[in-house]
Amino acid sequence: RKEVEQDPGPFNVPEGATVAFNCTYSNSASQSFFWYRQDCRKEPKLLMSVYSSGNEDGRFTAQLNRASQYISLLIRDSKLSDSATYLCVVNIRAGNMLTFGGGTRLMVKP
């Protein structure tokens, strides 16, 4: 079983739609959680950290459920520029090493 699992998609949505991505992680000792965005042939960029109480940044809302070992990302009012691959990332081990999920591809269409 993979340490961090995501639905690969692709999710094809129209502009303005709300879309949600899910992620599960296997190690209950995981410490920190993040969502990264990766554009084609580019390095990943931090979208937002995920906190236990849930957090929001503009159109983006992240939730963490430690009991279920589940992380989510909600994108409201999708823009064409949101088209990318969204990576669920977990800090599992000491030493600040990050473990990446396989990514979920989002395509927002006019």
Next chain:
Amino acid sequence: GAVVSQHPSRVICKSGTSVKIECRSLDFQATTMFWYRQFPKQSLMLMATSNEGSKATYEQGVEKDKFLINHASLTLSTLTVTSAHPEDSSFYICSARDPRGGNQPQHFGDGTRLSIL
């Protein structure tokens, strides 16, 4: 601006060539840097942790004699793919953590796209 610089961004070379990739932290000192590899339509996989002044720590299944890592200074780590073959073609990305903290768990380089013919 970029805080981690990776060079070169693109390499195309013949099979059997050794390729060196550099990763530099630009405005902080990094005792630890990380090297990842990403095949098409797959996620980033950690290859090794580069430790300044000591041997790198390799992930299971990564050949240390194939992927040589040198972290000779606090701002530079290099990854050398020795005798590269077509199956080594991939996107290689380095990262480093700023010890001063901040909201970024790691800063990533721009990546190196390696194509072996």
